[in-house]
Amino acid sequence: MPVIETTDLTKRFPAVLAVDRVSLTVEQGQIFGFLGPNGSGKTTTIGMLMGIITPTAGRFRLFGAGAPRELLAARARVGATLETPNFYPYLSGRDNLRIAAAIKGIGKARIEECLEIVGLRGRGRHRFRTYSLGMKQRLALAATMLNDPELIVLDEPANGLDPKGMKEVRDIIRILADRGKTIFLSSHLLWEVERMCTHVSIVRKGRVVGTGTVAEIVGGEITAVVRAEDGEALRTALEAYPEAASVRAGDGGLVVALASDDLAALNRYLAGQGIHVSHLARRHRSLEDAFMDLTGDGEGEGEVQGSMTGFAS
Amino acid sequence: MLARIEVLKAVKRPAFWVTTGVFVAFCTLANFAPGSNAPRPTFPAAWQGIIEPAINLGPIFLAALMILLFAPEFRWRTARQNVIDGLSKEQFYWSKVLLLAALVALFFAVSVLIGTLGAIGSEGGSGGAFVEPTDLNYMLGLVVALLLWGTAGLMISALVRAAGAGLGLLFLYFICEQVVSGLLSSRSRVLDVIFDYLPAALFQTITDAELYYPVVLARTNMARAERGQDPLVYQDLWILLVAVAAYMVVFLVLAYASMRRRDL
Numbered sequence: 001m002p003v004i005e006t007t008d009l010t011k012r013f014p015a016v017l018a019v020d021r022v023s024l025t026v027e028q029g030q031i032f033g034f035l036g037p038n039g040s041g042k043t044t045t046i047g048m049l050m051g052i053i054t055p056t057a058g059r060f061r062l063f064g065a066g067a068p069r070e071l072l073a074a075r076a077r078v079g080a081t082l083e084t085p086n087f088y089p090y091l092s093g094r095d096n097l098r099i100a101a102a103i104k105g106i107g108k109a110r111i112e113e114c115l116e117i118v119g120l121r122g123r124g125r126h127r128f129r130t131y132s133l134g135m136k137q138r139l140a141l142a143a144t145m146l147n148d149p150e151l152i153v154l155d156e157p158a159n160g161l162d163p164k165g166m167k168e169v170r171d172i173i174r175i176l177a178d179r180g181k182t183i184f185l186s187s188h189l190l191w192e193v194e195r196m197c198t199h200v201s202i203v204r205k206g207r208v209v210g211t212g213t214v215a216e217i218v219g220g221e222i223t224a225v226v227r228a229e230d231g232e233a234l235r236t237a238l239e240a241y242p243e244a245a246s247v248r249a250g251d252g253g254l255v256v257a258l259a260s261d262d263l264a265a266l267n268r269y270l271a272g273q274g275i276h277v278s279h280l281a282r283r284h285r286s287l288e289d290a291f292m293d294l295t296g297d298g299e300g301e302g303e304v305q306g307s308m309t310g311f312a313s
Numbered sequence: 314m315l316a317r318i319e320v321l322k323a324v325k326r327p328a329f330w331v332t333t334g335v336f337v338a339f340c341t342l343a344n345f346a347p348g349s350n351a352p353r354p355t356f357p358a359a360w361q362g363i364i365e366p367a368i369n370l371g372p373i374f375l376a377a378l379m380i381l382l383f384a385p386e387f388r389w390r391t392a393r394q395n396v397i398d399g400l401s402k403e404q405f406y407w408s409k410v411l412l413l414a415a416l417v418a419l420f421f422a423v424s425v426l427i428g429t430l431g432a433i434g435s436e437g438g439s440g441g442a443f444v445e446p447t448d449l450n451y452m453l454g455l456v457v458a459l460l461l462w463g464t465a466g467l468m469i470s471a472l473v474r475a476a477g478a479g480l481g482l483l484f485l486y487f488i489c490e491q492v493v494s495g496l497l498s499s500r501s502r503v504l505d506v507i508f509d510y511l512p513a514a515l516f517q518t519i520t521d522a523e524l525y526y527p528v529v530l531a532r533t534n535m536a537r538a539e540r541g542q543d544p545l546v547y548q549d550l551w552i553l554l555v556a557v558a559a560y561m562v563v564f565l566v567l568a569y570a571s572m573r574r575r576d577l
Contacts, residue, residue, distance in 0.1 A: 050397045052577040072401050080397045086390035091325055102318050103398040143398070 079144030134165030344431030363428025379466030
């Protein structure tokens with residue numbers, strides 16, 4: 001039985017179609033990355049799963065439960081935080097957890113345990129408004145852990161954190177993953193997601209444009225980074241190269257997706273076009289590359305999307 | 314569980330202590346401040362003086378406090394988090410209804426307690442029972458007035474979702490209703506009846522001591538007659554209470570519908 005299952009989930013606000021027929025399946029034990037640019041509908045989708053936003057159409061199930069009363073019980077098995085940590089600013093961290101614990105029907109001892117796990121036990125009596133952003137994020141993680149949930153939903157948990165804070169949050173997520181929790185993680189930090197997640201879904205303008213294991217999404221495509229003095233001429237030549245699936249600007253030059261592994265042939269082709277490259281290197285395709293291609297945030301969007309239709313839902 | 318959560322949220326909120334403290338100070342001043350040289354009446358005659366200050370200002374304080382405690386939950390997104398943590402939207406709504414009931418009980422208890430302490434040891438007793446039926450009606454009027462404004466505060470919080478704008482709307486409505494009815498009254502009998510049953514006018518009617526105490530009404534009408542004014546005539550108390558109850562139901566239903574239908 002999937003932990004999360006959505007079918008054609010749709011949310012239309014008066015001015016915008018925020019979520020457009022999103023269908024997802026998250027199985028138990030997966031660390032599921034939910035990726036997309038700002039405004040792509042990630043938070044709205046999570047909001048519908050958590051019962052704070054009413055879907056316009058479609059349906060979803062949590063732990064197999066779909067009816068409103070069943071969903072309320074199913075949500076007791078979920079720990080979630082959306083966007084920024086949402087707590088009472090005038091209450092201490094501990095009192096904020098007391099409220100969450102009362103709602104979840106959890107005792108005081110567990111509050112102390114969770115504060116300990118996130119390293120806030122010493123600051124538990126201080127008001128939430130005095131916390132740094134990193135501490136607020138850690139308190140939000142503590143709140144999600146209170147009921148020892150089977151599913152943890154985290155929406156941009158590393159938002160606004162410095163590298164140290166990001167590492168702290170990442171370590172906590174790893175601890176939770178090691179304990180066998182199913183984690184549904186929305187994030188912009190693609191390299192983090194690539195390192196942590198087993199599965200990902202990529203959304204763009206409310207629609208799922210790619211879903212699968214990280215390996216499936218990244219794919220086995222061969223890419224190369226090419227630089228030359230005349231960048232425009234290089235781009236024109238690469239776009240005309242029969243073995244090139246797509247061309248886009250990337251770190252340190254143009255990134256070309258190739259149909260074959262023969263970089264020497266590419267070099268010969270470019271030389272034949274009168275272009276002498278200053279840099280030509282094979283490059284491991286990352287989740288970021290796949291994300292850029294699928295969301296159209298890279299240059300040469302049309303060509304890229306044409307080459308990635310296998311991922312599109 | 315809902316009550317426990319609301320108590321924790323309220324008692325740690327400075328706005329709760331400031332608003333309640335101001336109300337307590339007001340009741341204390343009204344009951345203990347040196348006034349005329351005339352001896353203060355003892356029970357049961359003391360009840361009118363005990364309830365009167367509370368019924369005139371308590372409901373406004375309560376509505377403001379309700380807005381201050383409820384509306385920020387939307388700005389802080391804690392309403393959203395409470396639902397994510399496991400409350401249904403309906404349970405969140407009922408937690409606020411419980412909060413309202415608790416605040417009404419608190420304001421009533423504070424008013425009666427401070428007034429009673431102020432009347433202890435008074436001279437000039439009027440004899441009779443400790444409390445007369447008219448006093449009980451006046452106390453009922455206090456509870457109803459607190460509930461009317463409390464439910465209005467609850468509705469405004471759920472609809473406006475911002476404390477500053479909510480408080481502004483509350484007071485603006487109060488002023489606007491009086492200005493409009495002042496400008497248009499006496500132009501039509503139907504309009505007059507409608508204006509009499511608008512929320513602010515109804516609130517003022519049910520807080521009038523004349524409605525509950527025939528002696529006070531007679532004294533007021535005598536004074537009015539001396540000034541050449543028409544005597545005051547009140548509807549039956551129960552008709553007014555039904556009208557107030559109708560408003561409360563409307564306020565509660567609107568708040569409930571807003572909580573259920575709108576996204577958090």
